[in-house]
Amino acid sequence: MTIKVTIIDDHIMILKGLKSMIDGVENIRVYGTYCYGEDLLHFLKTKSPDIILMDIELPDISGIDLCKIVNEKHPEIPIIAISSHEEISYLNNMTNAGAKGYLLKSTDKKEIIFAIKTVLSGQNYIDKRLKEKLINESLGFSSTETAPNLTKRETEIFELIGKGCTNKEISALLSISKRTVDAHRQNILKKFDVHNTAELVKKGMRLNLLK
């Protein structure tokens, strides 16, 4: 039986590279390549690949959100995240979103095939290089830093804080009371588990939630 692999990545170079690496292998073949999340979702309505290789950054939707959606609608199709980010926060975000594997774009053919087979066997797979990094870092701290779930309003205010707006300015911009902004800000700090603006903004930047 041949393993059908669907790839979604907006970098044509990556698509071509992946395809050329995968198509040469016996019993595995590329089954659809897409650049847009929406196209993938449409494809999945009628087709069933065995596994999806998914870029974290896509033009129309974040890989994290797409991962969640695919996982909900098609829980039987495992997803391997493909990323150029070695930061652990990205890994955490994707695995939390339901990805079963995480590969770096620096991966070689052998590792990709191995990852696909590992994930299809029901196990998780994390990029070899990243795994080493994880182990090294866990000797110090094991940062399981993830983005908290902010509400729509909180996200809005959080971004304005990141732009350097004061609560008064935010209240004016959103046409709400300064006290309301105060309350939201408090909740945001709590959700991020930090105690002041400096920590908040830094964490936001580290998690790539700001600018």
Place this chain on the structure above:
Amino acid sequence: MTIKVTIIDDHIMILKGLKSMIDGVENIRVYGTYCYGEDLLHFLKTKSPDIILMDIELPDISGIDLCKIVNEKHPEIPIIAISSHEEISYLNNMTNAGAKGYLLKSTDKKEIIFAIKTVLSGQNYIDKRLKEKLINESLGFSSTETAPNLTKRETEIFELIGKGCTNKEISALLSISKRTVDAHRQNILKKFDVHNTAELVKKGMRLNLLK
């Protein structure tokens, strides 16, 4: 006459992708692919490609430095930078280092070929998408954001601010008056040309001065 293209990128996927796109074109062929800067330099001692496609991030040396070196030793070989970074600062760094072109990894086959031919004809080439972005941004600001020159003490305090310390905490840590920290903080804000902690930390992160 066939154009000989040498590629250097530590992402095998990108190498394969580029090769598959370029090799299909008439009169152009890939002439050596490398992952390490040192390997490329060794290669150039005996061989002369017509053009080099170079990743900005390499394992053993930064693309910027490699670009400078190749440009000095082999000024007749033009270099096109290949990057996944859309930030203008990267572009500036590479063109300053002597790159004649700048392509994003999201580029398609047509644009790559066009860029190669353009650069070989003596002109510069900047990625279409990035060019648009540049134009859009220059309508607002053209941000040539650079890190200000902080003194030793200011740097120390700036980093503590980034860690979320209050002035009181910093004064205790450094065994100086809180008022002194106040003064330093003021100067830091001025040097960064920002008006509060949020902006300061964000700019610090953007410029890679924090964590």
Place this chain on the structure above:
DNA sequence: TTCAAACTAGGTACAAATACTTATTTTTTG
């Protein structure tokens, strides 16, 4: 050794953020 930069630190004032509380209204969702 003299001058400038850096570091130090105090005064004053006001703005902003942090840390709690409670409570009403609106929106979403099962």
Place this chain on the structure above:
DNA sequence: CAAAAAATAAGTATTTGTACCTAGTTTGAA
């Protein structure tokens, strides 16, 4: 429709940051 979640906003208190000012001491380089 009812329950839960989100958004709204006010009270009160304290801490922290921003924005000016002046000015003495230390330090390193011309």
